[in-house]
Amino acid sequence: MPSSIITSNSLLAIDVGAANTRAVLFDVIEGEYRFIASGIAPSTAEAPIKDVAEGARNAVANLQKIVGKTLLDSSRGIITPTQANGSGVDVLVITLSAGPTVKTVVVGLLKDVSLDSARRLTETTYTRIMDSMSLSDQRKPDQQIDSLMRLRPELVVIAGGTDGGASRSIQKLLEPIGLASFLMPEEKRPTVLFAGNQKMEEEVKTLVGSLSTSLHFSPNIRPSLETEDIDPAERELARMIINIRKRQIKGVDLLDLWSGGHMLPTAYATRRMVRFLSKVYGSPKGILSVDMGASATVIAGGFKNKSTLKVLPQFSLGQNLVGLLNYTTLDNILEWSSLDISSGVLLDYLHQKSLYPATIAATQEDLAISQAIAREALYLAMQTAKKDFPQNIANIKPNLTPLFEPILAGGGVLSDASRPGQSLLLLLDGIQPVGITTIILDQNNLLPLLGVAASQNNILPVQVLESGAFLSVGTVVSPVVSARYGTSILKAKLSYENGAEANIDLKFGSIETLPLANGETGKLTIQVLRGADVGFGPGRGGTITVSGGALGVVFDGRGRPLDLPDDPVRRRELIKKWNWTLGGG
Amino acid sequence: MQAPVHHIIGLTSIVRERVLPISGNVTARIQQKVTPNDVVAETKWAREHVLLDVARLLNISPNAADRLIKCNVNDELKANAEIATGKGLFAKPVRAPRAGRVVAVGGGQVLMEAGETKIELRAGIPGTVIQILPNKGVVIQTAGGLIQGVWGNGRIDSGILANLTDAPDTVLTPNRLDVSLRGSVILAGLVKDADTLEAAAELPARGLIIASIYPSLLAKAREMRYPILVTDGFGSLSMNSAAYKLLSTNAKREVTVNAEFYDRYTGARPEVIIPLPTSSDPLSPKEVEEFAPGLQIRMRRPPFMGMIGSIVSIKPGLTTLPSGLRAQSAEIKLENGETVIVPLVNLEVVG
Numbered sequence: 001m002p003s004s005i006i007t008s009n010s011l012l013a014i015d016v017g018a019a020n021t022r023a024v025l026f027d028v029i030e031g032e033y034r035f036i037a038s039g040i041a042p043s044t045a046e047a048p049i050k051d052v053a054e055g056a057r058n059a060v061a062n063l064q065k066i067v068g069k070t071l072l073d074s075s076r077g078i079i080t081p082t083q084a085n086g087s088g089v090d091v092l093v094i095t096l097s098a099g100p101t102v103k104t105v106v107v108g109l110l111k112d113v114s115l116d117s118a119r120r121l122t123e124t125t126y127t128r129i130m131d132s133m134s135l136s137d138q139r140k141p142d143q144q145i146d147s148l149m150r151l152r153p154e155l156v157v158i159a160g161g162t163d164g165g166a167s168r169s170i171q172k173l174l175e176p177i178g179l180a181s182f183l184m185p186e187e188k189r190p191t192v193l194f195a196g197n198q199k200m201e202e203e204v205k206t207l208v209g210s211l212s213t214s215l216h217f218s219p220n221i222r223p224s225l226e227t228e229d230i231d232p233a234e235r236e237l238a239r240m241i242i243n244i245r246k247r248q249i250k251g252v253d254l255l256d257l258w259s260g261g262h263m264l265p266t267a268y269a270t271r272r273m274v275r276f277l278s279k280v281y282g283s284p285k286g287i288l289s290v291d292m293g294a295s296a297t298v299i300a301g302g303f304k305n306k307s308t309l310k311v312l313p314q315f316s317l318g319q320n321l322v323g324l325l326n327y328t329t330l331d332n333i334l335e336w337s338s339l340d341i342s343s344g345v346l347l348d349y350l351h352q353k354s355l356y357p358a359t360i361a362a363t364q365e366d367l368a369i370s371q372a373i374a375r376e377a378l379y380l381a382m383q384t385a386k387k388d389f390p391q392n393i394a395n396i397k398p399n400l401t402p403l404f405e406p407i408l409a410g411g412g413v414l415s416d417a418s419r420p421g422q423s424l425l426l427l428l429d430g431i432q433p434v435g436i437t438t439i440i441l442d443q444n445n446l447l448p449l450l451g452v453a454a455s456q457n458n459i460l461p462v463q464v465l466e467s468g469a470f471l472s473v474g475t476v477v478s479p480v481v482s483a484r485y486g487t488s489i490l491k492a493k494l495s496y497e498n499g500a501e502a503n504i505d506l507k508f509g510s511i512e513t514l515p516l517a518n519g520e521t522g523k524l525t526i527q528v529l530r531g532a533d534v535g536f537g538p539g540r541g542g543t544i545t546v547s548g549g550a551l552g553v554v555f556d557g558r559g560r561p562l563d564l565p566d567d568p569v570r571r572r573e574l575i576k577k578w579n580w581t582l583g584g585g
Numbered sequence: 586m587q588a589p590v591h592h593i594i595g596l597t598s599i600v601r602e603r604v605l606p607i608s609g610n611v612t613a614r615i616q617q618k619v620t621p622n623d624v625v626a627e628t629k630w631a632r633e634h635v636l637l638d639v640a641r642l643l644n645i646s647p648n649a650a651d652r653l654i655k656c657n658v659n660d661e662l663k664a665n666a667e668i669a670t671g672k673g674l675f676a677k678p679v680r681a682p683r684a685g686r687v688v689a690v691g692g693g694q695v696l697m698e699a700g701e702t703k704i705e706l707r708a709g710i711p712g713t714v715i716q717i718l719p720n721k722g723v724v725i726q727t728a729g730g731l732i733q734g735v736w737g738n739g740r741i742d743s744g745i746l747a748n749l750t751d752a753p754d755t756v757l758t759p760n761r762l763d764v765s766l767r768g769s770v771i772l773a774g775l776v777k778d779a780d781t782l783e784a785a786a787e788l789p790a791r792g793l794i795i796a797s798i799y800p801s802l803l804a805k806a807r808e809m810r811y812p813i814l815v816t817d818g819f820g821s822l823s824m825n826s827a828a829y830k831l832l833s834t835n836a837k838r839e840v841t842v843n844a845e846f847y848d849r850y851t852g853a854r855p856e857v858i859i860p861l862p863t864s865s866d867p868l869s870p871k872e873v874e875e876f877a878p879g880l881q882i883r884m885r886r887p888p889f890m891g892m893i894g895s896i897v898s899i900k901p902g903l904t905t906l907p908s909g910l911r912a913q914s915a916e917i918k919l920e921n922g923e924t925v926i927v928p929l930v931n932l933e934v935v936g
Contacts, residue, residue, distance in 0.1 A: 047853075047872075048590070049873065058587065182689060183689075248850075319849065348818075353885075359886040361908045492672060
């Protein structure tokens, strides 16, 4: 039973990641929810332990030491609810991203319509699309069966057919799936989600119902040719992924039990929070969340009436790292490096890091390589996610990143960066934001935990967000302009609350900062040159109130899209200079 | 903090599960002594399927077609065998386009398996079968030296270990591979070209154990039919001293190279097993350790990647590293006597 705000004071949230498991305690301090502390332990989904509950217990044990409160009983179970002696917690919520990517086959009637929707739905969670089938598939049914038998998918997502529309074509597509499932041993049969023509439920049950591990139905994600509605199916899919994990990884069922059946995939919980924030802020701009983890890079966008979620294991920084080369080249990665590193060294690094995803950079050179890889992965992830952002969202130029306010960033490579400037430059390079935006670092990776906590307690996320648990890096001004290096493109005056003023003359190709402490606000008057656009329109300036942060107000005068110099020596000098300007060393 | 463990042990009890990819027949018996090449289980696997839509071919309803279909599930059909014949004066038959086994009949259709191949599961290691996993495989126990690697090409074989190294980073070249090495498992430092891999195949070698390999050679290494096991990583890394010492001192012994793919979820890792006679069962290796002073460790990340050392102390709190990152760290004494600070996540316990 969900606990109400009145009875639920303390909330323990556990995030089971691919590399680390975090246990985070929230409690009421002076009448408001606060982030208290977090305990971290290595995740234990993998051998030799192969039981995620063990990593969760270790993380909670570490949290116990930090907060000086007993949370585990003598058999290492979580104590709920809070006991008279102060031990235990009232509510427990859990998110999960650990586990191998779920091998998935997507099926749709028309390639550019329902198949595309099925793909978009599938990419909202930790899957890898191994094959897709549609009416335009040139293969014979027996060849499709061979493919399914070879791939052994764990999940099949089927879409197609408008509600009440034709059903024969869908039947034809379902036949190979039913037959292949029949040929597989019972324990290897895939879980199936049917998110197509709602009138076909009985036929689908007949064709694949008895042959899949479990058959699920969700409302049609493509009820008409013009309409796509993924949300209800996404909710169903999120729950299906948890059930697949229960079969794959020991301990998931126990954790789900602990959470009262409220465990969510981490990415889905993040998206829930982004959607919530976009409603709370109600800004005409979108809200963006990026999370660079060991299992996937997750990009969630919240817009006025729609939110998008893209889970991209191919751009993760963990064991799939070598796979990044399927999408880019060594030279492209090295373009982001501040040091002169050979492509051979980078290639060795990618393979070596894939072996040990949890290891960290101990030397400057190692850090330069890891940051260059992260930049390229984030850039590629953003380019991929952008394709599925809604039409007609606020932007300066359609081919550039849309306007966002704020941008939230988390994940090991960002939250572990020694200096916020280093994280900021990574985000500026990878996301290439435009106009004026606030950048917030989720140093404790709280966002998904607040998303899952919202299902139990909808006041907690709001109060924790407002409590300063996130680190505001500052306000970033990124004019869209094309000019020669060194040309003035923007003049700005920052008026502080105490009446002081600071001015800046931003040159193309440079990054500048004006100090504005966390918690302070100032009036920023911008005058643009050379037709630059910061969101007020080309060549138009304006005055706005800006919030401070660790780096104050940052002006990124490098233009959009970012075009780094071809000369490697000059490029590396500039990257070092930009890093130095932002205090990233 | 819990530590990952990398096994490099002179004598230990080794228990390994060997299972078929799909269910089949287990041919080994409990307590049976097996050699690496003994078949312990077998099954059949059909890579291709043939779906015959009899109803459509005869232009009749599925129910009508079902009544005409002559074959049953599990029938072995020869190519061109008649599956159904239509009715009427000029009735046309539906024939099996190739030989195969019928796996499903219904809805006016016949589904056949074709191109069946036999899969044989070999013991992989010498030892005793201590458990039968019905329809899946066996559990085998042996005693001996164990050296885990970080990469394998998926092959498995056994042979006499021939040491071609002068040092842990000796580069193996084709001219070192002469006919006297035929049937041997070769111990080398580094391989830098495809010609060396080809030359070992031509001998043929029964296995190749190396410290590191260039990533550009991985595709070629996967093609080789003999097992290739990499002990330390990619590029030009020397073999770690613990593995080198154990392997080089066991030259001329029979070894098994199980270069299976590293699977972090099942725990499968490429490994070299050196079977040794023992009077009693030695202890099994620990799978989990806690970082503590005195433990032998191996570095998993620069600047000391691959080096062996021992933990002097665990530093309290977080330590700022030369990269600027902060992490829980340990003071490590390297084999050359130098003391360095290394984040715990960059270490693994050797034992």
